[in-house]
Amino acid sequence: MTENNTRQEGDTQDYSVDRLSETIGILTRRETEARILIPILRDLGEAFGKAAVLETVSRTIMNIAEEQGRELAKFMGGNTAKDFKEALAFWTRDDALEIEMKESAFQTLCFNVTRCRYAEMYRALGASDLGAVFSCNRDAALIRGFNPGAVMERNKTIMAGHPVCDFRYTFPGDQGEPSADGF
Numbered sequence: 258m259t260e261n262n263t264r265q266e267g268d269t270q271d272y273s274v275d276r277l278s279e280t281i282g283i284l285t286r287r288e289t290e291a292r293i294l295i296p297i298l299r300d301l302g303e304a305f306g307k308a309a310v311l312e313t314v315s316r317t318i319m320n321i322a323e324e325q326g327r328e329l330a331k332f333m334g335g336n337t338a339k340d341f342k343e344a345l346a347f348w349t350r351d352d353a354l355e356i357e358m359k360e361s362a363f364q365t366l367c368f369n370v371t372r373c374r375y376a377e378m379y380r381a382l383g384a385s386d387l388g389a390v391f392s393c394n395r396d397a398a399l400i401r402g403f404n405p406g407a408v409m410e411r412n413k414t415i416m417a418g419h420p421v422c423d424f425r426y427t428f429p430g431d432q433g434e435p436s437a438d439g440f
Contacts, residue, residue: 282347282350282351282353283347283348283350283353284350284351284353284374284375284378285351287375287378287391287392288378288382290391291378291379291382291384291387291391292382294314294387294391295382295383295384295387298310298311298314298387311390314390315390315394318390318391318394318395318398319394319395319397319398320398321395322394322395322396322398322399322402323398323399323401323402324402325395325399325402326398326399326400326401326402326403326404327402327403328402329344329347329399329402329403330402330403330404336403336404336407337404337428338361338362338363338364338365338366338407338426338428341366341400341403341404341407341426341428342361342366344403351374352374353373353374353375354370354372354373354374354375355370355371355372356368356369356370356371357369357370357371357421363428364427364428364429364430365425365426365427365428366424366426366428367424367425367426368424369421369422369423369424370415370421370422370424371420371421372415373414373415373416373422375388375392375416376388376392376414376415376416379391379392379416385416388416389414389416389417392416393414393416393417393422396409396411396424397409397411400426404428404429406428406429407426407427407428407429408426408427409424409425409426410423410424410425410426410427411423411424411425
């Protein structure tokens with residue numbers, strides 16, 4: 258990129274588009290972010306108060322996640338339950354999550370996460386308290402961006418000490434006619 262933000266001849270990377278997760282995977286991305294943010298947030302918490310800092314960081318991360326949800330719907334070419342189910346491959350890459358599918362239908366997608374390497378990673382970094390802020394809290398905002406009519410329910414997370422994360426998604430019924438496999 259030149260100083261006036263135009264592409265130079267032969268430059269094929271568009272840095273204005275976030276494609277990092279496609280390249281390195283979300284687990285690696287979250288670890289890299291955490292290793293940078295954890296010491297910064299701890300120092301900011303000491304200087305300005307932990308609650309105020311975490312509230313601001315949480316709000317910012319949820320705004321980012323909502324925008325990422327909109328980008329994901331564009332990338333997937335749709336925002337249906339079927340599209341979101343296919344997108345789960347981004348989060349399960351590198352065995353980051355083990356998922357037990359409970360229901361996959363036209364308007365619903367229900368699964369349990371039975372192993373979460375994201376939670377394992379935050380614990381190993383001594384940041385279990387920040388794991389929910391960095392990862393778990395993104396989920397509702399992401400689906401809001403992906404499909405504003407979709408609803409996510411989750412009552413348990415591995416990050417909070419439960420044996421599973423129980424994801425239950427309901428998508429609006431105006432997504433066209435389902436095919437024989439429920440989609």
